[in-house]
Amino acid sequence: MFLTDEELRKITAFRRELHQKPEVSGDEAQTALRLKEELSLTGPDSVVTGIGGHGLAAVYGAEPGPTVLIRAELDGLPIQEISDVAYRSTVPGRGHLCGHDGHMAILMALAKGLGRDRPTRGRAILMFQPAEENGAGAAAVLADPKFAALVPDMSLSLHNFPGVRLGHVLLREGPVNCASRGMRIVLRGKTSHASNPEQGIAPTFAVARLLDSLTGLGNNGPLGPDYSLVTVTHARLGEPAFGISPGEAQIWATLRTLTDEAMATLVSRAEELVESEARARQLQVDISYEDVFGQCCNSPEAVAQLRRALDEEGVSHDAVNSLLPMKASEDFGLFLTVAPAAMFFLGAGEDHPRLHNPDYDFPDALIAIGARVFMRVIRNILG
Structure with a gap:
């Protein structure tokens, strides 16, 4: 030494x-x-x-x-x-x-x-x-x-x-x-009284579907060129109140791949999935990224x-x-x-x-x- x-x-x-x-x-x-x-x-x-x-x-x-x-x-x-x-x-x-x-x-x-x-x-x-x-x-x-x-x-x-x-x-x-990045999804609709949810635009069903479909984008297989993993790390729907049908929601998910090329593909698929769901539910959507790591x-x-x-x-x-x-x-x-x-x-x-x-x-x-x-x-x- x-x-x-x-x-x-x-x-x-x-x-x-x-x-x-x-x-x-x-x-x-x-x-x-x-x-x-x-x-x-x-x-x-x-x-x-x-x-x-x-x-x-x-x-x-x-x-x-x-x-x-x-x-x-x-x-x-x-x-x-x-x-x-x-x-x-x-x-x-x-x-x-x-x-x-x-x-x-x-x-x-x-x-x-x-x-x-x-x-x-x-x-x-x-x-x-x-x-x-x-x-x-x-x-x-x-x-x-x-x-x-x-x-x-x-x-x-x-x-x-x-x-x-x-x-x-x-x-x-x-x-x-691996490459990875944090994907923050914000869905915006319109609140309403909980007794009349039809008068608002709630992101509830979009969140329910995305929690499953986002995770399904990953294969979590062997660590080869096609490896991918999507982990939902946080979700929030509306305010903690019983009288309000929610008008806003957030989903945080970590996207992970072995290569930068695979990450570009996974990002594109995730964004397309989120935007399609938002359109179907008449929701506005914002997508941003944090904690971005390359391979x-x-x-x-x-x-x-x-x-x-x-x-x-x-x-x-x-x-x-x-x-x-x-x-x-x-x-x-x-x-x-x-x-x-x-x-x-x-x-x-x-x-x-x-x-x-x-x-x-x-x-x-x-x-x-x-x-x-x-x-x-x-x-x-x-x-």
């Missing part, structure tokens, strides 16, 4: 500090400020702040050569933590229950090492990205004019993975995360670099596993539109609480493993 035991202990303490003060997507100002303070102690060649929102990037190295970008996420989740650890969240209704605090700690470990021993050529960029949980962050970073000076030749990332033995890595080429694919050249590093660091790994690709989404896939990119999945323990569970906590033992792998890639490419 390129860090001393004392340095690793301090980085673990820093991870636990972050764990206590989670901020949700788009609100990571204090997290970014604290990271900037800690990064300044490592002497980066430059730090770019406010990228894509509250994102920041620390740059190490200024000689000609390639640029390798390592990315971690800033945001926590709007979930109440129920852990009994001493460093549990102090923010009501908020928790680092996906491990982004641990991912940030891994990059801080890299910052310590890179600050002490710069690359001999090119640049290593540590990108702390905002707003991963709602799918907005990567797009905002890439669209930010500040990113033009940071465009990498390769981008890498990781995610901890409960259900896989501690420290074991899953890594494969091609698709690793996440690993490029062969980036995977090759990670496999070499895993082998050289003695970290066990495999490519064939029923857990990949994941049905869950990840906005890191957008970095592949800029340069070769890959994400590996680092086992958090077979019986570890799952991601987004209220009792989840990032295993500190993964900090050293993740940092070693990334540092090995950086040294292999940049020297």
